[in-house]
Amino acid sequence: MIKNGTIVTATDVYQADIRVKGEKIVEIAEEILPSAGAEVIDARGQYIMPGGIDVHTHLAWPFQSTGTADDFESGSKAAAVGGITSIINFTNPGKNQTLIENLREWKEKAKISAIDYGFHSIINEYSDEILEELPVLAKEEGVTSIKLFMAYKGELMVNDLEMYKIMKKAGEHGIVTNVHAENGDIIDDMVAEAISKGNTDPIYHAYTRPAELEAEATARALSIAEVANAPVYIVHVSCKEALEKVEMAKKRGVTAFAETCPQYLVLDESYLALPDFEGGKYVCSPPLRDKSNQEVLWAGLASGSLSTLGSDHCPFRFEGQKTMGRNNFSKIPNGVPGIEDLYSIAFQYGVQEGRISLQKFVEITSTAPAKLFGLYPNKGSVAVGFDADLVLVDPNRTRTITAETQYQNLDYNAYEGREIQGVLTHVLSRGDVIAKEGKFTGELGRGKYQYRRAFHSSLLGGSADARSKQKSTI
Numbered sequence: 001m002i003k004n005g006t007i008v009t010a011t012d013v014y015q016a017d018i019r020v021k022g023e024k025i026v027e028i029a030e031e032i033l034p035s036a037g038a039e040v041i042d043a044r045g046q047y048i049m050p051g052g053i054d055v056h057t058h059l060a061w062p063f064q065s066t067g068t069a070d071d072f073e074s075g076s077k078a079a080a081v082g083g084i085t086s087i088i089n090f091t092n093p094g095k096n097q098t099l100i101e102n103l104r105e106w107k108e109k110a111k112i113s114a115i116d117y118g119f120h121s122i123i124n125e126y127s128d129e130i131l132e133e134l135p136v137l138a139k140e141e142g143v144t145s146i147k148l149f150m151a152y153k154g155e156l157m158v159n160d161l162e163m164y165k166i167m168k169k170a171g172e173h174g175i176v177t178n179v180h181a182e183n184g185d186i187i188d189d190m191v192a193e194a195i196s197k198g199n200t201d202p203i204y205h206a207y208t209r210p211a212e213l214e215a216e217a218t219a220r221a222l223s224i225a226e227v228a229n230a231p232v233y234i235v236h237v238s239c240k241e242a243l244e245k246v247e248m249a250k251k252r253g254v255t256a257f258a259e260t261c262p263q264y265l266v267l268d269e270s271y272l273a274l275p276d277f278e279g280g281k282y283v284c285s286p287p288l289r290d291k292s293n294q295e296v297l298w299a300g301l302a303s304g305s306l307s308t309l310g311s312d313h314c315p316f317r318f319e320g321q322k323t324m325g326r327n328n329f330s331k332i333p334n335g336v337p338g339i340e341d342l343y344s345i346a347f348q349y350g351v352q353e354g355r356i357s358l359q360k361f362v363e364i365t366s367t368a369p370a371k372l373f374g375l376y377p378n379k380g381s382v383a384v385g386f387d388a389d390l391v392l393v394d395p396n397r398t399r400t401i402t403a404e405t406q407y408q409n410l411d412y413n414a415y416e417g418r419e420i421q422g423v424l425t426h427v428l429s430r431g432d433v434i435a436k437e438g439k440f441t442g443e444l445g446r447g448k449y450q451y452r453r454a455f456h457s458s459l460l461g462g463s464a465d466a467r468s469k470q471k472s473t474i
């Protein structure tokens with residue numbers, strides 16, 4: 001039982017008691033008397049919010065001749081203390097491997113997870129056979145999202161025709177296509193030119209991936225999705241130029257959604273110019289942008305043109321991983337950590353500093369991700385019948401983010417020293433208290449694979465126009 005707290009959903013803020021039985025919320029009422037032997041948490045003065053759903057994580061992910069520093073053990077613990085109770089992680093298919101075979105491997109890797117999980121299947125190599133796997137993936141495996149890259153040529157990138165064919169098939173089966181939108185061909189040319197001129201510092205990572213090339217690819221992906229009549233989700237929107245393309249597409253009725261990440265909301269390009277190769281810690285793609293983009297992205301979240309916040313947690317240690325690119329920025333593995341801090345950063349800079357409402361905070365961290373990626377109505381709200389995935393936040397206490405106490409398996413934290421007014425006192429996953437006051441109290445291996453539903457635009461309040469355009473049979 002959780003008594004005396006203030007429940008926050010995407011639409012409401014009100015005081016009530018909550019009764020949890022087994023894994024579910026079974027009762028919400030103004031006053032509930034605890035039954036004999038019930039464990040009671042007094043949440044007076046605290047918010048009770050749905051557990052964060054981070055739909056953009058790269059745990060245990062091989063990439064750029066190394067692998068991410070967090071696996072499902074350290075990563076799921078870090079997530080738990082940070083208020084994230086579900087993740088959707090990326091797979092990575094090996095050469096000559098079917099998507100289903102690859103998924104099996106990832107399910108094995110994730111078995112140790114302390115929190116619930118699902119997967120977006122990456123498609124990095126087109127074949128006609130892969131198209132035939134998509135309906136099986138969705139129906140039998142509950143994988144109702146895939147991921148395509150328009151950059152990282154030679155490793156992950158697909159071309160426009162491949163993207164079109166894949167999206168078309170995906171759309172027919174209620175599968176959302178995630179897109180990393182940057183023009184990889186031109187970026188690779190700009191990178192080669194910079195290196196040949198001896199411009200090897202981390203700041204050139206930003207100079208060789210300009211906002212225009214993110215906007216161009218974003219517009220292209222949106223148009224291809226429009227013609228393919230398929231739902232599309234643009235990951236990690238970093239700048240005004242790309243956001244404008246999303247807004248234009250939404251206006252003309254494309255079933256389009258977009259995400260941004262905490263790093264684009266509170267960090268900026270100047271971090272890449274830090275001396276002594278410190279800038280290497282902040283290399284991610286798209287790159288950190290000019291500071292002026294931050295308020296534009298916050299406004300996009302507030303207005304709904306950005307639907308979600310994902311961490312894009314793609315952690316590499318500074319020593320031994322980021323330093324691979326000390327003399328050549330293009331050898332720095334791309335990615336920043338964020339799974340442990342996403343929820344707190346959004347709470348502090350969003351809610352506490354008045355950029356978004358409490359309800360909007362819940363929408364972008366939980367409700368919208370759940371609806372978009374087929375976890376609703378088990379997850380994504382505080383309501384009877386939902387999983388008891390709950391985060392209790394005391395907004396009157398503060399804490400400071402530091403690598404010294406983090407669960408992320410890293411020798412730095414991108415948000416070092418930032419003060420958060422809001423302590424996550426309890427994190428519950430399906431009724432178990434898995435974190436308390438910043439300490440992991442859960443059990444490894446208790447996380448469950450989430451069979452996810454097919455996409456349905458009506459859940460997202462899509463325009464009538466978008467709905468009528470959506471011809472799929474889901």
Ligand code: URP
Pocket residue numbers: 058180283284285286312314334335336
């Ligand atoms: O730099 C990033 N974002 N690394 C992870 C891979 C990706 O592009 O999402």
Ligand code: ZN
Pocket residue numbers: 180235236285286
């Ligand atoms: Zn990406």
Ligand code: ZN
Pocket residue numbers: 056058312313314
């Ligand atoms: Zn990513």
